[in-house]
Amino acid sequence: MFQNVIVRKPARSLVEGITSAPELGRPDYDLAVKQHQAYREALAACGVKVRVLEPLEAYPDSCFVEDTAVLTRHCAIVSNPGAASRNGEAREMLPTLREFFPPERIESIQTPGTLEGGDVMMVGDHFYVGRSARTNEEGIRQFLAILNRYGLTGSEVPLEKVLHLKTGVNYIENDTLLVSGEFVDKPEFRRFRKIVVPPEEAYGANCIWVNDRVLVPLGYPTVEREVRKAGYEVLLTDTSEYRKLDGGLSCLSLRF
Template sequence: MFTHALVRKPCKNIVEGITSAKLGEPDYQKALVQHASYVQTLMECGLEVMQLEASEEYPDSVFIEDIALLTPEFAVITRPGAPSRRGETEGIKEVLWEFYDEIVEIQPPGTLDAGDVMMAGNRFFIGLSGRTNEEGARQLEAILHKFGFATILVELENLLHLKTGVSYLEHDTMLVGPELKDADFLEDYRTIEVALEESYAANCIWVNTTIIIPKGYPTTLKKIEDAGYDRIVTTDTSEFRKLDGGLSCLSLRF
C-alpha cells in the first residue's frame, strides 16, 4: 500500500517540452487544471501528496516519475536519458532524505528513466529504450539484486518507456498495449490487452486497490472492469499526452 506521493506542478514552459506525439501544443492553463484533478484523485486514494514548485528551467519536469525510483526500502536517483532533463534531479535528494535512509544514484555513462522501470511483486522489469541504456540498466540491476529483488530486462522498440506500453495492476495481472502483447516476459501473468486505437490507456496506475486510467478510453475501462476490478476512476491527462506523458509519469508513489 502507498502512503505518499511526490508531484511537481507544471511550468509555463511546458509548451517547450520534448514530444513526438504531433498532437499540438499543450495548453498551460488546462494542464494546471488537469494536474490539480490528478492530485485530488491521488488524495482520494489515501495518499499524502507533497507538491513541488514548478521549475521553469525544465519544461518536462512535471513528469517527475523519471527522475527517481522509490521502493519501500530505498530510493534511486536516476540519470535521465534526455540531456535536457538531467538537471531535474538537482534537489530531489534533499526531498527524499525526509523519507529514506538509503539513497543511491545512477552514474555516467549510465542513463536511466524510471518510466522504464516497473515493479511487480519482488520483480523489477527494466526497459532498454532510447532513454535507458545498458549501463544504466546494469547499475540498477546491481542495486536491486543487493536488496534481494529479481530483475528482467526488456528490449523496447517503438515505445518511449516500458510503462508507456504496460502497467502492473497487482494480482499477477498486466495491462498491455499492442507493442508488447506478445512479449515473453508476460508469460507468468494474466494479461488485459489494450486495442491499438486506445494504446495510450496502457499507461495507468494502481493505487491502494483503485485503478486510475486516463479519461476517454471506454473499451479499456470495460476490459478492466470485466477482469474483476471494481474500483476504477478516470482522470483527464490530454494535455500531458501532447508531451508523450501518461498517468504514471506525473507522480512518484511510495
C-alpha cells in the first residue's frame, strides 16, 4: 500500500514540452492545470498524502516527476534523465526526497549512465527496467547494482518502439498487467495475467494502481471495462493535455 505521493504543478512553459506527436497540437495550459487538480483529488481519494510541489518554469516537462527518481521501500534512486533538457529536474527533486529518506538512503545514477523513472516498473521487490532512448545500458547497470545492495532485484527489458517501458505495460497488482503493442508477447511477462489493450486504445495502457483502486485515463472504454471486470474500482482521470507531451497517469507522480 502507498502512503505518499509527490506531484508537481505544471509550469506555464509546459506548452513547450518535449513531444513525439506534434499532430496532437500544443497543450492548453489552463485545461492542463484543471486536469492536474483533478488528478491530485483522485490520488487523495485513494488514501495517500499528496505532496504538491510548485511549478518549475525553467523545465517545461517538470510536471512529469516520475522520471526524476525511483522510490523503493528501502531507498530513493535519483535518476539521470536521458533527455538533455530535463537533466536539472532530478536535482530539483532532491530537497523533497530528503523529507522522506535519510541522506544515506538516497542514491543516484551517474553520467554516462542515463535512467528515467518511466522506464521502471515495480512488481513487489523486483523492478523491470526498459532499455530505451532515455535509459541506457550503463544506467541500468548502476540501477541494478543499487537495488542489489538493498536486497532488491531487477531485470532489463529491451524496448523496440515505445518511448518508455510504462508507455505500454503497467502492473496493477494481483499478478495483473495491462499490456499493449510489443508487450503483449514479451517473454519477460509470460507469467502474469494480462489485460490486452487494443491498438486503438494503446495510450490507455498507462494506468496506475493506488491502494486497491486503479486510475484509468478518460476516453478508453475498453480499458475501463476490462479493469472493472478484473475486479478493480476505477477512477477515471482526464489526461488529454499531457498526452500531447507523451505523458500519462504514471508520469505525473511518484508513489511510495
